Amino acid sequence: MMIWRFRRLLEAYGANPAHWPPDERAAAEALCGRSAEARAALAEARRLDRLLAVDALAGPDDALTASIIARTTAVPQERPAIARATDVSGWSMPPLWQPAAGLLAAALIGFVVGWANLLPPVLGGEETVDLSDYVGAGAGAGTGTGTEEPLP
Amino acid sequence: MTDATDEDLMMRVGSGDRGAFGLLVRRHLERTIGLAQRITGSRADAEEIAQDAFLRVWTKAPSWHSADGNAGSARFTTWLYRVIVNLCIDRKRRPTHAPLDPDYDPPDPAGSALDGLVKAQLSGRVAAAVATLPERQRAALALCFYEGLSNREAADVLSLTPGAVESLLVRARRTLRVALAGVAAEFLEGVA
Numbered sequence: 001m002m003i004w005r006f007r008r009l010l011e012a013y014g015a016n017p018a019h020w021p022p023d024e025r026a027a028a029e030a031l032c033g034r035s036a037e038a039r040a041a042l043a044e045a046r047r048l049d050r051l052l053a054v055d056a057l058a059g060p061d062d063a064l065t066a067s068i069i070a071r072t073t074a075v076p077q078e079r080p081a082i083a084r085a086t087d088v089s090g091w092s093m094p095p096l097w098q099p100a101a102g103l104l105a106a107a108l109i110g111f112v113v114g115w116a117n118l119l120p121p122v123l124g125g126e127e128t129v130d131l132s133d134y135v136g137a138g139a140g141a142g143t144g145t146g147t148e149e150p151l152p
Numbered sequence: 153m154t155d156a157t158d159e160d161l162m163m164r165v166g167s168g169d170r171g172a173f174g175l176l177v178r179r180h181l182e183r184t185i186g187l188a189q190r191i192t193g194s195r196a197d198a199e200e201i202a203q204d205a206f207l208r209v210w211t212k213a214p215s216w217h218s219a220d221g222n223a224g225s226a227r228f229t230t231w232l233y234r235v236i237v238n239l240c241i242d243r244k245r246r247p248t249h250a251p252l253d254p255d256y257d258p259p260d261p262a263g264s265a266l267d268g269l270v271k272a273q274l275s276g277r278v279a280a281a282v283a284t285l286p287e288r289q290r291a292a293l294a295l296c297f298y299e300g301l302s303n304r305e306a307a308d309v310l311s312l313t314p315g316a317v318e319s320l321l322v323r324a325r326r327t328l329r330v331a332l333a334g335v336a337a338e339f340l341e342g343v344a
Contacts, residue, residue, distance in 0.1 A: 012321040021303055021314070048329055052297060055278040056273060057189055058204075059182045061274060068181065068203050069174045072210045077168060079214045 001027040006038050015046035158228035165213035173213075177206055180229070183299060184236055189242040190294035195282035207263045208235055231303075233309040238293050274335060281331040289324035292317050 006028055013019040020028055031040045154175065156164075164172035184205055188198035209232070282290060288310070295306040296317070303314040303321075309319060 008318075009320065011325055012318045013303070014325070019296060019300065019302075024183045048325060048332070049297075051274075051335065052276045052278060052282075052328065053334055055282065056275060058195075060185055060199075064199060065178060065181055068176050068206055071203065072177075072207050073170045073173060075207060075211060076212045077214050121248070150304075 001031045003031070003035065003037055003041075006031050007041050010041055010045035014049045016049065034095050078088075083112075159216075160204055162209075162213055162216045162228060165210065166216050167214075172212055176209065177212055180232060181206075184232070186293050187233065187236050187299060190245050190282065191237065191287060191291050192243060193279070193290075197240075197243055201236060201243065215281055230305060230308055233295065234311075237295075237309055240291070241287060252275075255316075277333065277335050278328075284331065285324050285327060287319060289320045289327075292320035293324045296321055298339065 001024065009020050009024065009028055013021075017025055017029060019031075032042055156175075157170075158176065158179070161172045161176045166178060181202060184202045185195075185198045188201040188205075189195055192198055192201070214265065287292070291310060292306055295301045295309060296303060301309070303317045307317045309312045312320075
């Protein structure tokens with residue numbers, strides 16, 4: 001390891017080798033063993049570490065802990081409505097096939113109805129459709145315009 | 153149950169097990185508040201963030217699944233840290249910048265070579281210097297220096313590359329070294 005990289009490690013992670021990136025730790029420690037310059041830089045970084053470590057924080061008291069537990073568990077949990085698949089992150093994801101299948105079915109029905117022109121042109125009107133026309137003509141094939149003569 | 157992994161506890165919490173949830177809170181509350189306080193600079197905000205974070209743990213637990221059998225607690229803590237950092241950043245985006253809690257009285261750990269007053273003053277000055285850092289630098293410092301996460305773990309929490317985390321840390325420590333240059337002399341005299 002070059003000294004510039006060692007200095008950079010110290011600047012980023014401080015003097016504690018446990019905080020250095022594992023794949024560089026051995027090389028950094030080896031450099032420290034053979035370089036007085038590296039050891040001086042280590043001592044300098046250690047001074048800042050000791051200063052920063054002075055900033056100790058108080059732990060939570062029992063009352064706060066109990067309050068968080070009591071207030072949180074009073075809230076209902078979000079339970080999945082149906083069995084769900086999991087993704088790699090560990091949280092369940094809603095299955096996508098159900099809405100996709102619904103959309104596909106609706107699209108197919110719409111296409112078939114539209115292609116065969118099975119619906120009368122005016123719902124509730126007096127026109128009627130003789131399905132035997134379509135049976136004979138191969139399901140309409142574009143001839144069903146909805147303008148056939150009404151049955152007598 | 154006390155030696156159960158975090159993920160085991162999460163599975164129990166998902167079934168509505170309040171005892172398992174209590175254990176999870178006791179296990180992680182101190183570091184949750186510590187991380188949030190170092191990022192927000194406010195003890196009061198940190199406690200609210202801890203409440204929000206554990207509310208998410210409780211409500212989302214039924215959807216928690218162990219992706220693999222030996223994931224252990226690392227994945228849970230990474231997720232929890234990410235929730236905390238995001239809650240802190242969301243809070244900091246509110247209109248007013250929360251100053252360092254004026255009522256915050258740093259503790260005096262036993263066994264110190266410094267007397268309590270000097271140590272409290274030093275601690276306050278260090279905390280004030282840390283509070284001036286941009287929030288991402290503060291988060292990186294809190295995760296790596298104070299919580300002991302590796303740069304890769306911190307990168308995962310912050311959704312950054314390890315190199316970006318390293319850059320944040322370098323800038324943070326350079327700023328602090330300058331800001332605390334005068335304090336360092338006092339401190340070293342105190343411990344000499």
